[in-house]
Amino acid sequence: MxxxxxxxxxxxxxxxxxxxxxxxxxxxxxxxxxxxxxxxxxxNKSQPNGDKYQVLSQNHLAPIQVKDQQITALTIKLAELQSQVLRLNALGDRLADDASIPEKEFNFNQLPVSGGPASNTFLVNDKTLEQLFIEIERFESEINYEEKQLLMLESLTFGHHIQNNGYLSGRPITKGWLSSYYGVRKDPFNGKPTMHKGVDFAGKENTAIIATASGVVTWASKRYGYGQLIEINHGGGLTTRYGHNKDLLVNVGDVVNKGQNIARMGSTGRSTGPHVHYEILRNNKQINPIKFVYRKGK
Missing domain, CATH: 1.20.5 (Single alpha-helices involved in coiled-coils or other helix-helix interfaces)
Incomplete structure (x- = not known):
């Protein structure tokens, strides 16, 4: 063709x-x-338009904005720590003044002296903001712990009625009845003879549990067998324990007065019903609390 x-x-x-x-x-x-x-x-149809390119640009700037927010949060946290340190300094000054410590010997307004042999320089610029936040939170926890210790020391130094109200006497409840004595008894769970190293006071759930003398709280959490437990050191080798509580109203380091509500009655731990297991220890050894229960207060 x-x-x-x-x-x-x-x-x-x-x-x-x-x-x-x-x-x-x-x-x-x-x-x-x-x-x-x-x-x-x-x-030409598949190419992204200008708006999509703008979103990509914004996403590219997002890490910078996040970093600015982290720096702002870091600044606020440092300001809070500075306020806590100022409170500690004021408390320390008051304690030092009461103890008649010379200002030149212990001045809270000045940094402590330091020194030592030269060593390799430790680089700190390799830490991320997240690592700095973790270290600051740990430092904040340490400051809070030191503040509680200083407050407890202040309470012990200035009395806070501990010496006047440290006389151990009375029942650890405001309402209820004595349901079990100190000594050998039938175990309520296995039926075998067992030594009961305290006395039990039964009552209605949420009944107020009170301190039988002034002192410092040394335990406020769960303990095996006791459930939710409060332990108070009254000085002179005497300690009281209040077990099986439903709710705890005080924390470790708190200074409590005689008759103060410290917990609410419950049945936590090894318990058959709402009651408080009350112990008195002399030099870390349980003794019969009954004579202190019927002891007249001063």
Whole structure:
């Protein structure tokens, strides 16, 4: 198959004869050009618009904004720590003044002196903000613990009625009855003879549990067998324990007065019903509390 094209112009005249090979070449060239055009159009439609590029730019800036927020939070936390340190300094000054410690010997307004042999420099700029936050929170916990210790020392130094109200006497409840005595008894769980190293006072749940003398709280949490336990040191080698409570109203380090509510009656731990297990220890050894229960207060 062949095709002859004849062109006659005003001054030009030529003829062309197309064979089958020429036709195939033309069709392939047309298909290639058409495919290229379609590809360019599709690529143009798939390109992200300006808004998407703007979102990408904002996402790229997000870590900087997060870092600024972390620095702001870090600044606030440091300000809180500074306030706590100022309170500790004021408390320390008051204690030092009461103990007649010379100001030149122990001045809370000055940094403590320090020194020592030279050593390798420790680089601190490698720490991340998250690591700094963790260290600051740990330091805050230490400051809170030291503050409680100083407050307890202040309470002991200034009395806070501990000496006047440290006389151990009375019942650890305001309402209820004596349900079990000190000594050998039948174990309520296995029925075997067992030494009961305290006395039990039964009552209604949530009945107030009170301190039988002033002192410092040395334990305020769960303990095996006792459930929720309060332990108070009254000085002179005497300690009281109040077990099986439902709720605890004081914390370790608190100074409590005689008759103060320290817990609510419950049945936590190894218990068959709402009551308080009351113990008195002399030099860390349980003794019979009954004579102190019936002892007249001063």
């Amino acid at each position: 062949s095709l002859t094209l004849l062109y006659r112009g005003k001054n030009v005249r030529f003829s062309m004869r197309l064979t089958k090979l020429h036709w195939l070449s033309a069709v392939c060239a047309f298909a290639l050009i058409s495919g290229l055009i379609v590809h360019l159009i599709a690529s």
